[in-house]
Amino acid sequence: MKLDSLDNERPIVNLLREEYFDLLPDIRRVVWQLETEIRYLTLPILHSLKRHEQLVVKSRIKECESAVKTLRKQEGRFFDPEKPGGYSLLDLPDLAGVRVLVFPNSKLVEVDNALHEHFREWTYKPVKDGNTVLAPKYYGFCDEVSSKVRGEYQIVPMLIGLFWDVEHSAMYKSRGAANSGEMKKYRADVYDALFRFEEGIETFEQTYTEPPSNASTQV
Amino acid sequence: MKKDILKEAEYWYNFDRDIFYNRKAKKAFSLEFVDDHREEELREHIQEPIDGNGWKFYFNVTPSESVKQMLEQVLG
Numbered sequence: 001m002k003l004d005s006l007d008n009e010r011p012i013v014n015l016l017r018e019e020y021f022d023l024l025p026d027i028r029r030v031v032w033q034l035e036t037e038i039r040y041l042t043l044p045i046l047h048s049l050k051r052h053e054q055l056v057v058k059s060r061i062k063e064c065e066s067a068v069k070t071l072r073k074q075e076g077r078f079f080d081p082e083k084p085g086g087y088s089l090l091d092l093p094d095l096a097g098v099r100v101l102v103f104p105n106s107k108l109v110e111v112d113n114a115l116h117e118h119f120r121e122w123t124y125k126p127v128k129d130g131n132t133v134l135a136p137k138y139y140g141f142c143d144e145v146s147s148k149v150r151g152e153y154q155i156v157p158m159l160i161g162l163f164w165d166v167e168h169s170a171m172y173k174s175r176g177a178a179n180s181g182e183m184k185k186y187r188a189d190v191y192d193a194l195f196r197f198e199e200g201i202e203t204f205e206q207t208y209t210e211p212p213s214n215a216s217t218q219v
Numbered sequence: 220m221k222k223d224i225l226k227e228a229e230y231w232y233n234f235d236r237d238i239f240y241n242r243k244a245k246k247a248f249s250l251e252f253v254d255d256h257r258e259e260e261l262r263e264h265i266q267e268p269i270d271g272n273g274w275k276f277y278f279n280v281t282p283s284e285s286v287k288q289m290l291e292q293v294l295g
Contacts, residue, residue, distance in 0.1 A: 008289050074286075075249035075278045077236045081285045181220055 012079040012087060013068055019089050020064045027061050029145040031096035035059040037142075038098050038153060041114050045107070052205055054103040054158060055111065062095045093125075093139035094152040103158035104198045111155050112136050119153070127154065129191060134160060159194040221253055221261055228265045233293070240294050245269060247294060248277045255279060 039057050046055050062070075067089050072079055079087060089095065100115075102108050115138075122140030126133045137154035141147065156164070167187075171178040225248070230239040237250040246269065253261065269275045274291050276282055282290065 008285065074282075075251050075280060076238060076276075076282055076286055076290050078282075078286045078289055080283050081289075082283050180222055 008081045009079045012081065016068050016071065016087060016089055017064055020067060023089060023095065023149055024061075026146040026149040027095045030142050030149050030151045031059050031061055031098070033142045033145045034096060034098050034151040034153060037118065038100060038115060041118055042100065042111055045110055045114060049107075050205070052104075052201065053107060054101070055107065056101040056158070057098065058101065059096075059098045062092070062097065067092055067095060090148060090150075093123075093150045095149055096151045098151070098153040099161060100153065100155045101158040101161045102155060104202050105157045105195070106202060108136075108155055108157060115153065115155070127156075129188065132191075134191070157194070157198065159198065160191065163190060163194065221258055224258060224261055224265070225253070230265075236290070236293060238290070238294075242295060245272075245274045246277065247274060247290065249279065251279050252277045 035057060042055060042057065049055060070092060071087055071089065074080070100111055102111055119138055119140060122138040125137050125139065127135040127137050135154050135156040137152065139150050139152040142151050167178075171183075225239045228241065229243070230241045230246075230248070232239055238247050239250075239253060240247040244265075246265070248261075248264070256264075264277055274287070274294065276287060276290065
């Protein structure tokens with residue numbers, strides 16, 4: 001009987017699933033530690049926000065199937081049965097991830113500096129669109145809680161981060177379409193529009209002055 | 220555009236494997252290969268004859284025999 005293609009991969013996938021659940025307690029500890037540290041470090045910024053500014057900290061643990069799928073990177077998206085021991089989820093830097101969403105964009109540098117002071121040893125790998133850095137991203141170890149699982153944090157302009165959430169849900173299955181020239185252009189147009197919107201809001205906030213409270217009574 | 224060249228040559232896209240394939244021609248192009256090669260090169264590869272009865276895989280990194288077998292089963 002001919003083996004189904006998935007049967008050939010199954011031993012590797014099963015090993016990775018087993019590894020995932022072995023690592024899960026560590027992943028949880030890392031994400032809790034990282035989120036707590038980031039909330040603490042950004043608290044002074046949160047308390048000093050102006051009325052129109054926002055800072056939101058979100059965390060997530062990468063799902064098992066998503067982790068396995070991410071690891072299946074080679075062309076054709078197969079695990080090679082000829083190297084069953086050649087795969088480990090520990091190669092993924094984002095099993096435990098925290099995202100800091102900031103609005104407006106000018107807050108990004110302030111948050112980045114505050115966190116970088118604390119996470120000096122972490123590796124910098126920004127999210128880019130061409131040569132433009134969209135979001136600073138770092139990964140490394142929270143030594144207090146795990147020497148195996150790395151954590152990752154990124155600081156993202158809020159409008160782009162929310163756009164990514166929608167885009168990820170919509171394009172999750174169709175990587176090819178997501179990377180097509182047309183979609184890249186549409187995506188660039190969205191980034192451009194979001195940047196311009198933020199600039200507009202910031203200019204408005206800088207130049208706008210409240211009318212005097214008795215303005216309506218003046219002739 | 221590359222996508223149009225492949226569509227014109229009756230290649231389909233496999234979403235799970237990120238592969239463009241044509242069962243009749245028995246050729247498959249990985250997404251990475253398509254990304255990394257120019258339109259003219261792609262046209263040449265679509266046109267070129269294949270040896271034997273097996274599938275020809277246009278990948279940046281040649282897949283192992285096991286992976287080729289799995290891909291052949293998936294592509295039919």
